[in-house]
Amino acid sequence: MHIALVKGRYSLRHGGSERYCVNLSRQLKKRGHDVSVIGHTIDEELQDEVEFIPVRRNMMMSSTKNRSFAENCGKEVKKRKFDLVYGIGRAFGLDAVRVTERLQSHWLRVNYKPQWRYQMQTWNPRHRTLVEMERQIYQSSDTKRIITQSQLDRRLVMENYGISEEKIRIVYNGVDLGQFNLAQRDSRDEIREELALSSDQKLMVFASMDFPGKGLRYIIESLSRMQEDNVVLAVLGKGPIPQYQAIAKEFHVQERVQFLGRRSDIQRFYGAGDLFILPTAYEPFPNVNLEAMACGLPVLTTSTSGGADIIREQENGYLISAIDAVEEMIELLDTHFKKSDSELDAMRANCWATAEQMPIEKNVERTLEVFEEVLHEKFRV
Numbered sequence: 001m002h003i004a005l006v007k008g009r010y011s012l013r014h015g016g017s018e019r020y021c022v023n024l025s026r027q028l029k030k031r032g033h034d035v036s037v038i039g040h041t042i043d044e045e046l047q048d049e050v051e052f053i054p055v056r057r058n059m060m061m062s063s064t065k066n067r068s069f070a071e072n073c074g075k076e077v078k079k080r081k082f083d084l085v086y087g088i089g090r091a092f093g094l095d096a097v098r099v100t101e102r103l104q105s106h107w108l109r110v111n112y113k114p115q116w117r118y119q120m121q122t123w124n125p126r127h128r129t130l131v132e133m134e135r136q137i138y139q140s141s142d143t144k145r146i147i148t149q150s151q152l153d154r155r156l157v158m159e160n161y162g163i164s165e166e167k168i169r170i171v172y173n174g175v176d177l178g179q180f181n182l183a184q185r186d187s188r189d190e191i192r193e194e195l196a197l198s199s200d201q202k203l204m205v206f207a208s209m210d211f212p213g214k215g216l217r218y219i220i221e222s223l224s225r226m227q228e229d230n231v232v233l234a235v236l237g238k239g240p241i242p243q244y245q246a247i248a249k250e251f252h253v254q255e256r257v258q259f260l261g262r263r264s265d266i267q268r269f270y271g272a273g274d275l276f277i278l279p280t281a282y283e284p285f286p287n288v289n290l291e292a293m294a295c296g297l298p299v300l301t302t303s304t305s306g307g308a309d310i311i312r313e314q315e316n317g318y319l320i321s322a323i324d325a326v327e328e329m330i331e332l333l334d335t336h337f338k339k340s341d342s343e344l345d346a347m348r349a350n351c352w353a354t355a356e357q358m359p360i361e362k363n364v365e366r367t368l369e370v371f372e373e374v375l376h377e378k379f380r381v
Contacts, residue, residue, distance in 0.1 A: 001033045001034070001083045001371070001375075002033070002034040002035075002036070002050060002081070002082050002083045002084075003028060003033050003034065003035050003036075003082065003083065003085075003371070004035075004038055004053075004077065004080070004082040004084070004085045004086065005021055005023060005024065005025055005035060005036070005037050005038070005077045005085050005086055005088060006037075006038045006039070006073050006077075006085060006086065006087040006088065006091045006094065007021040007037065007038075007039050007041050007087075007088040007089055008039050008041065008069065008089060009039060009040070009041045009042070010022060010025075010037045010041070010042040010043065010046055010050065010052060011025060011041065011042070011043045011046070012038050012043060013043060015209060016058075016286070016287040016288070017088060017089065017100045017101070019120075019314060020088065020100075020173070020287070021037070021088045022046065023176070023257055023360055024088075024363075024367070025037060025049075025050055026049070027327065027360060027361065027364040028364065028368075029050075031364070031368075035050055035051070035308060036050070036052075036053055036080075036082070037050050037051070037052050037053065038053045038055055038073050038076055038077070038378065039052065039053075039054070039055065040054065040055055040057055040069060040093075042054075042058070046301065051248070052220075053076055053080075055069060055072045055073055055076055056068070056072055057069045057072070058164075060144065061125065061126075062125075063124040063125040063126045063128070063129040063130075066090065066126070066130060067129050067133060068128055069091065070090055070091045070092045070133055070137075071092055073087075073091040073092060073093060074091065074094075075093075077092075077093035077094075078093065083373060083375065084096065084371055084375060084378075086098070086371070087137070088100050088113055089101060090130070090133050090134065091136060091137070092136070092137065092140075093142070094137065094143055095143070095144055095145075095147055095374050095378060096143065096144060096145040096146070096370060096371065096374050097138070097141065097143055097145075097147070098146075098147040098148075098149070098171075099131075099146065099147065099148045099149065099153050099157060099284055100149075100284065100289060101284075102128040102237065102282055102283065102284065103134065103153060103156050103160065103284070104127065104131050104134055105131050105134065105156075105160040105161075106156045106160060106282065107282055108110055108122065108127055108131075110281050110282045110304070111213075111281065125361075128359030134160075134161065135161055138157060138161045138163055139161060139162070139163070143167075144167075144288060144373070144374040144377045144378060145167060145168070145169055145370050145373060146163060146167055146168045146169070146375050147168075147169050147170075147171045147367070147370060148162050148168060148169075148170055148171075148284070148306075148307075149170070149171070149172060149173055149284045149285035149306050150170065150172075150284060150285045150301065150305075150306025150307070150309050151306070151309055152284075152304075152305070152306045152308070152309070153284050153306055154168050154170055154286075155309070156271060169370050169373075170207040171284050171363060171366045171367055171370065172285070172310075172358055172363065172366075173287050173290055173358065173363060174290075174358055174360035174361065174363030174364070175287070175290045175291055175293075175294045175355050175358055175359065175360065176359075176360055176363055177294060177355070177356065177359050177360075178319060179267055179296065180267050180270065180290075180291045180292075180294035180295050180355070181294055181352075182271075182294075182295065182296050182348075182352055183271075183298075184267045184268055184270055184271025184295040185271045185272075185295070185296060186271065187267075187268035187271045187272055188271060188272040190268070190272075191268055191269055191271070191272035192204075192272055195232065195234065197260055198230075200230055201230045201231070202228070202230060202231045202232070202274045202275075202337055203228075203232055203235050203272060203273045203274050203275075204219075204223075204231055204232065204233045204234070204273065204274065204275045204276075204277055204333075205233075205236065205270060205272075205273040205275070205276050205277070205292070205297065206219060206234065206235050206236065206268075206276075206277050206278065207236040207237050207266055207271050207278075208236075208237045208239070208280075208288070208290050208376075209237045209238050209239065209280065210239070211235075211237070211239035211240060211244055213280060213281055213323075214278055214279065214280045214281075214323075215242070215278075215279035215280060215281070215302075215323040215324070216235065216239075216244055216247075217247055218279060218323060218324050218325075218326050218329065219233065219277055219279065219329070220233070220247050220248050220253060221251055221326055222326050222329040222330045222333060223251070223253050223257070223333075224251035224252060224253045224257060225326075225330050225352075226330055226333050226334055226337070227334045228333070228334060228337045228338070229256075231256065231274075231333070231337055232256050232257075232258065232307060233253075233256060233257045233258070233277075234258050234260055234273070235257060235258065235259045235260060236260050236261070236262070236263050236266055236269060237261070237262060238261060240264050241248060241259045241261070244257075244259065244331070245257075245259065247374050256298030259375070265290070267291065267295055268299045269296045270291060270292045270294075270295035270296075271296070271297075273292070273295075273296065273297050274290070274297075274334055274336075274337070274344070275298055275299075275300060275333075276292035276293075276297045276298065276299045276300070276361075277299075277300045277301075277319060278299070278300070278301050278305075278307075279300070279301060279302050279322075279323050279325075279329065280301065280302055280304070280305045280307075280323065281304065281322075281323040282304050282305060283301070283305045283306060283307065284306045285305075285306040285307050285309070286301070286305060286306075286307045289301060289307040289310070289317075290307075290310065290354075290355055290358060291355075292349040292351075293310070293316060293317075293352070293354050293355040293381070294351070294352065294355035295351075296348035296349075296351050296352050297348070298316060298317045298318070298336065298344075298347045298348070298351055299311065299316070299317035299318075299351075300318040300319075300320070300329070300332060300333070300336070301317065301318075301319065301320075302320055302321070302322060302323060302325075303319045303320070303321055304321075304322060304323070310354055310358075312350070312354075315347065315350045316350040316351045316353075316354050317345060317347075317351075318332045318335075318336065320332065
């Protein structure tokens with residue numbers, strides 16, 4: 001099968017969806033499929049591994065940038081003969097699409113409160129363009145299947161765009177168990193030494209490129225109000241670090257928050273940690289949750305995120321009701337860091353058991369099953 005993957009960046013240097021595209025491409029090629037990638041940017045070191053079809057964007061405005069990319073992808077698809085075109089993001093000319101970015105229509109309601117702010121933002125050209133693009137893509141008769149990463153996004157696509165349940169398939173993310181696994185616990189002493197932690201200090205890990213949207217301010221506030229004062233927060237990822245250093249100082253925990261920037265060895269921090277925390281406002285399915293679990297690290301996240309699907313409370317993690325549910329967060333943090341070693345060992349085992357059932361290979365096989373459904377409908381006589 002000749003499959004075209006549509007994704008703006010073909011890269012291992014950026015976020016989870018970019019890595020997902022690269023990993024999916026590699027897995028499809030291992031299974032004997034021909035793969036082309038339609039996008040606007042590719043890492044130099046990846047150019048030899050895939051046929052990359054560059055597409056131009058109109059960079060005049062954010063709204064024109066997004067729409068021009070989607071339209072030019074559709075034009076490129078028409079020029080060529082692919083068996084199947086799979087969009088890992090918003091584009092036109094797709095046979096199947098994965099809800100990869102946050103669903104714009106829902107994100108606006110989550111991010112802009114109260115109601116008058118939401119109403120104002122619905123007139124923002126960028127937001128209006130993205131919502132209309134989602135509507136066109138999901139409602140198009142050419143789009144045979146919509147893949148969501150969680151129960152949450154399946155429901156949101158149905159509610160926001162009137163899509164029938166029959167058109168949607170849930171395919172959970174997969175994790176590279178060769179990179180993320182319990183062997184990363186061997187890094188614990190080395191990482192703790194790098195962070196200059198004393199023997200009685202506990203390590204909480206946060207990883208994101210979106211500090212505001214993933215609740216870092218509320219984590220820092222909760223850290224300052226916990227009963228336990230021996231917990232250190234490691235912040236991994238690119239963001240407005242000086243601003244958040246000031247917030248840590250405001251809450252008098254600047255000595256207990258370490259900003260480490262982007263790290264290529266994030267799995268070693270998962271292995272060294274005692275809890276992974278990501279109280280996101282809304283996310284289709286943060287793969288960092290699954291990566292942390294694969295390294296035996298319990299996860300605290302929000303019920304407003306698709307990642308909640310894999311959380312079994314008090315067994316492999318914890319859920320709070322919202323990004324700013326600070327009182328709930330404090331209570332659960334105190335509960336977690338008071339657990340005995342045997343209780344924590346049981347949680348780590350449960351985390352691995354969860355991740356072990358979700359390897360990348362399973363994600364690819366399930367995706368290919370959806371592709372077969374699409375081909376059956378596309379070429380049905």
